[in-house]
Amino acid sequence: MRLLMPEGQHGRLLVTELDVTEQRRAVERFRIVAQATSDVIFERDYATGLTWVSEGLTSQFGHPGMAGGHPRSFWADNIHPDDRDAVLGLIDAATDGDAEGWNTEYRFCRADGQYVPVSERAVIRRDADGTVRTIIGSMVDLSRQKALEEQLRQSQRLDAIGQLTGGVAYDFNNLLMVILGNADLLLDGMVPDGAARSMVDNILRASEKAAELTSRLLAFARKQPLSPKLTDLNGLVVEMQPLLSRALTAEIALELDLSPEAWPVQIDAPMFENALLNLCVNSRDAMPQGGRLRIATRNVTLPDPAPDDPAQPKSGPYLCITVSDTGEGMDELTRSRMFEPFFTTKPVGKGSGLGLSMVYGFVRQSQGHVQVDTAPAGGTAISILLPRAEGAPTATADESETDARLPERSARILLVEDDTLVRVHVRNLMMGLGHRVTDVPGPQEALAVLATGSRFDIVVSDVVMPGGMNGRQLAARIAQLYPGLPVLLTSGHSRDAVLRDGVLEPGIAFLQKPYRRRELADRFRDLIGA
Ligand SMILES: Nc1ncnc2c1ncn2[C@@H]1O[C@H](COP(=O)(O)OP(=O)(O)OP(=O)(O)O)[C@@H](O)[C@H]1O
Ligand SMILES: [Mg+2]
Known part of the structure; x- marks a missing residue:
């Protein structure tokens, strides 16, 4: 045998x-x-x-x-x-x-x-x-199982931090709205070289910086309103090249390696540019002695993920854009915390630790994924995977920089805002632009005013308000009762009440708080020619 x-x-x-x-x-x-x-x-x-x-x-x-x-x-x-x-x-x-x-x-x-x-x-x-x-x-x-558990823990932690920061950022936005706006109004009556003027300028600069931080936090919390459009990313990268070169040091060589067949994607272009800039600035900081920065695009088709791995992207066609550098790379600890807001290894005053948080939140909100390949002293490659979109992209919209000119005509505005401080401030802002304003604290009051037959050129409404009806519902009601009366929604964040899946419905005009007088004037000009 x-x-x-x-x-x-x-x-x-x-x-x-x-x-x-x-x-x-x-x-x-x-x-x-x-x-x-x-x-x-x-x-x-x-x-x-x-x-x-x-x-x-x-x-x-x-x-x-x-x-x-x-x-x-x-x-x-x-x-x-x-x-x-x-x-x-x-x-x-x-x-x-x-x-x-x-x-x-x-x-x-x-x-x-x-x-x-x-x-x-x-x-x-x-x-x-x-x-x-x-x-x-x-x-x-157990290595794979442990790695998956760790990945899940990390993404849960990021979700929890996101919820927290989203709320704080929202409150901050409302406060900044008041600070920025009042500073703007103060500037109006001032002599150009006075001492007070430079103080107000300082207030404006500091609050603009704060507004920038808050908007990164909102992006991380996936609460930034996005207007995705069919986009050719290669074109966007090429357009950004001069800006990126300026952001880098002379010792860093910028290489583009763009696939001519790159699939179009559905993306909010300004936010994407912001994300790409953040990645490039990180790479620059990781290469103080200089090195090579490469931006590459590739079409990839992902196979089915392993069934035990929910964190992996769904199978299907993606456009992958990779920013890679020959810098110092990351150790395991940095790698595991890099997306956390306020996590930074840079000296105080150098980094806020919000760059990658913004990238992460924005990409996830855009149904995409971020992948990282890094090793200490081995350089870093960060890839953004965006689902392929159907159709041919239109040329990137050229948003012309317009200054705050005085409106061509004085408009009648119905302002709906529950926060008294903000309401008074916005009313002043609008009146400062030469408009006539009726302000009410909520949707019911707005409908009551409209029902009296008073005529308005536009309704400007906050989105999130107590009392059962939000701005979007008010807009829908107005469209029904008074077709042709435009509604401009403003919000410091974009709860699901405002947005469908975090994306603006076509046709709804939206202005992100905090906004400056110039932005408000621009929107009025676009919407009602006033
Ligand atoms: N390309 C890279 N190479 C090496 N380390 C990196 C790279 N990108 C990010 N990191 C690490 O991740 C940390 C977090 O990056 P993040 O962009 O979120 O914040 P930051 O760059 O420190 O500050 P901020 O972007 O807000 O100015 C960095 O401090 C750095 O330690
Ligand atoms: Mg950064």
């Missing part, structure tokens, strides 16, 4: 006169199972002290098989020194006592010297008198 085992490995066959066939089947089954699984299956013979181990030890951990089996010292030596005593103690206690087996986790050393987390389960088989005869068990590499 011949027992089929892989070369260099030992099988054992207990033959009794009574059920030879049954025993042979059992051994055969064990052999098939051991080969079919990539996990490590082992059997330790207590009489010889040697352990037979399945192929998995080589395929999973790189350790070669040993003729005759592995001695106990092989295991003991490969358990992480910090785990060793506990694991061996557990095993001894189990075999010395009357336990039926054990179940433990520890770090095991692969042939390449790297420790990986493993889970080990074993069953003890004893003689009738309790003496241990053999131990059969399995050892499973």
